[in-house]
Amino acid sequence: MKELSAPLITSGLKTxxxxxxxxYYPSLSSTMDTARREIKQGANEGTVxxxxxQTGGRGRxxxxxxxxxxxxxxxxxxxxxxxxxxxxxMIASLxxxxxxxxxxxIKTQIKWPNDILIDGKKVCGILIExxxxxxxxxxxxxxxxxxxxxxxAGFSEIADTAASLTSKREKHDIRIKMIxxxxxxxxxxxxxxxxxxxxxxAWRARLATLGQRVRATSGNLTIEGIAEGVEESGALAIRxxxxxxxxxxxxxxxxxxx
Ligand code: BTN
Numbered sequence: 596m597k598e599l600s601a602p603l604i605t606s607g608l609k610t611x612x613x614x615x616x617x618x619y620y621p622s623l624s625s626t627m628d629t630a631r632r633e634i635k636q637g638a639n640e641g642t643v644x645x646x647x648x649q650t651g652g653r654g655r656x657x658x659x660x661x662x663x664x665x666x667x668x669x670x671x672x673x674x675x676x677x678x679x680x681x682x683x684x685m686i687a688s689l690x691x692x693x694x695x696x697x698x699x700x701i702k703t704q705i706k707w708p709n710d711i712l713i714d715g716k717k718v719c720g721i722l723i724e725x726x727x728x729x730x731x732x733x734x735x736x737x738x739x740x741x742x743x744x745x746x747x748a749g750f751s752e753i754a755d756t757a758a759s760l761t762s763k764r765e766k767h768d769i770r771i772k773m774i775x776x777x778x779x780x781x782x783x784x785x786x787x788x789x790x791x792x793x794x795x796x797a798w799r800a801r802l803a804t805l806g807q808r809v810r811a812t813s814g815n816l817t818i819e820g821i822a823e824g825v826e827e828s829g830a831l832a833i834r835x836x837x838x839x840x841x842x843x844x845x846x847x848x849x850x851x852x853x
Contacts, residue, residue, distance in 0.1 A: 596664065596665050596744065596768055597768055598621060598647060599619055599645060599647055599770060599771065599774075600619055601617040601618065601619040601645075603771050604617050604619070604643075604645065604771060604774050604775065604778075605617050607775070608775055608778065608779070609779065610641075610778055610779055610782045611782070612640060612641040612782055612785070612786070613641040613643065613671060613778045613779075613781050613782040613785065614641060614643050614778040614782075615639065615641050615642075616638070616639055616641065616642040616643070617642075617643045617645060618633070618642065618643070618644050618645070619645045619646075619647070620644070620645070620646050620647065621646075621647040621648070622646065622647055622648050622649075622650065623644075623646040623648075623649055623650070623668075624649065624650050624651035625646075625649055625651050625652050625653055625738075626644040626645065626646050626649065626652075626668055626669055626670035626738060627653065627670055627722065627724060627736055627738050628651075629644045629646075629670070630642075630644045630670040630671075630672050630736045630738075631724075631736065633672060634672055634733075634734045634736075638672050639672075640672060640673055640674045641671070641672065641673070641782075642671075642672040643669055643670070643671050643672075643778065644669060644670045644672075645667075645668070645669045645774070646662070646668045646669070647664055648662060648663050648664045648666075648668070649662040649668045652668060652740065653722065654720050654722060654740075655720070655722055655847070656847060660720060660722075660740050661745065661750055661752075661753065662740055663745070665743060665744035665745070666740065666741060666742055666743045666744060666745055666770075667739070667740065667741040667743055667770055667773060667774060667777075668738075668739075668740050669738070669739055669774065669777075670736050670737060670738045670739075671736070671737040671739075671778075671781065672734065672735075672736060673734070673735040673736075673737060673785070674732065674733075674734055674735070675732055675735055675788070676732065676788075676789065677727070677730055677731065677732050678788075678789055678791075679732075679788050679789065679791070680725060680727075680732065680735070681791070681827070681828050681829045682788060682791040682794050682795070683723055683735060683737060684708050684709045684721065684723060684829060685709075685784075685791075685794050685795060685797075685798035685829070686781060686784040686785055686794060687709060687721045687723070687737050687739060687781065688705045688708075688709040688711060688721060688798060688801075689705075689780065689784055689794070689797055689798055689801065690739075690777050690778075690780040690781040690784060691703075691711050691719045691721065691739055691741065691777060692705060692711060692801060693776060693777075693780040694741075694773045694774070694776035694777035694780060695711065695718070695719065695741070695760065695773065697772065697773070697776040698769045698770075698772040698773035698776055699760045699761070699769055699773065701713060701760060703718060703719070704801065704802075704803035705798065705801045705802050705803060705804075706802075706803055706804055706848065706850065707802055707804040707822070707825065707831050707848055708829060708831070708845070709721040711741075712758075712803060713758045713760075714758070715850070716756060716757055716758035717742075717753075717756055717757050717758065718741065718742050718757070718758045718759065718760060719739065719740065719741045719742065720739075720740050721737070721738065721739050721740075722738040722740075723735060723736070723737055723738070724736045724738070737781075739777065741760070741773065742757060742758065742759040742760065743759065743760050743761060743769065743770055743773065744759060744760070744761050745757070745759040746759070747759050791827065792827070795827045799825055802825065803850070804822045804831065804848060804850065805822055805823075805824065805825070806821070806822065806823075807821070807822050807850050807851070808820070808821055808822075808850070808851040809821070809822045809831075809833060809848045809849065809850055809851060810848065810849045810851055811831065811833055811843045811846055811847070811848045811849075812846050812847050812848075812849075813843050813844070813845055813846030813847075814846070816846075818833050818835065818841045818843060819833075819835065819836075819851070820833040820834045820835040820836065820841075821833065821834050822848070823840065826842070828844070829844070830842045830843060830844045831843045831848065
């Protein structure tokens with residue numbers, strides 16, 4: 596597989612903010628850490644850090660994220676208004692869904708809050724790290740990892756739960772088209788803010804979680820029931836067997852058999 600490069604991503608990219616500055620590294624520990632260093636050095640909004648591979652990729656809830664060569668691992672630097680924060684998850688997941696559809700022709704679903712699934716298996720994960728001081732956001736780093744060419748069966752820890760878009764047998768590298776589509780769609784949605792309503796509606800329409808029996812964990816709390824709806828804040832409403840509706844703001848859900 597060909598090495599990616601910044602010019603391969605930026606050539607013909609029709610954005611005005613996201614991806615105006617692309618930094619490509621063949622190997623990084625985590626694009627999140629490199630993004631944080633770039634922020635300290637005054638990186639512009641929309642700067643994108645891309646790694647050919649990550650040796651210390653991380654996921655949500657302190658999990659590790661596997662990203663050997665052949666996959667997509669990138670972080671986008673933003674300086675958003677505080678009112679934008681609930682929408683960043685929605686923007687990132689919608690942009691990922693769109694980019695996978697554009698470049699791979701595969702339809703995916705979103706599992707609340709921001710896992711991208713193919714037939715129930717995770718193909719893309721999103722990690723957002725915000726730095727907030729008082730009521731001001733100093734920075735947001737949007738980390739997106741897509742399993743483009745991952746030997747899922749070769750990693751026992753994810754063999755049953757993860758999916759990959761292609762396999763080594765395919766000669767055609769879809770990553771450049773996918774990253775371009777991702778940055779373009781991310782920008783389109785980001786520029787719709789502060790009117791987040793349409794972003795929320797689009798995200799809700801793609802959520803596989805609604806109407807499903809779920810188990811949600813948030814910190815030490817576990818809630819089981821039917822996922823009844825989502826709020827514009829991103830919170831998930833779950834109706835338990837006792838009829839009581841609980842709202843989960845952050846955490847993880849497992850879809851259960853009905
Ligand atoms: C998750 O589903 O738990 C989130 C996974 C996020 C992975 C991406 S890959 C690019 C960026 N750098 C990281 O170390 N993590 C994110």
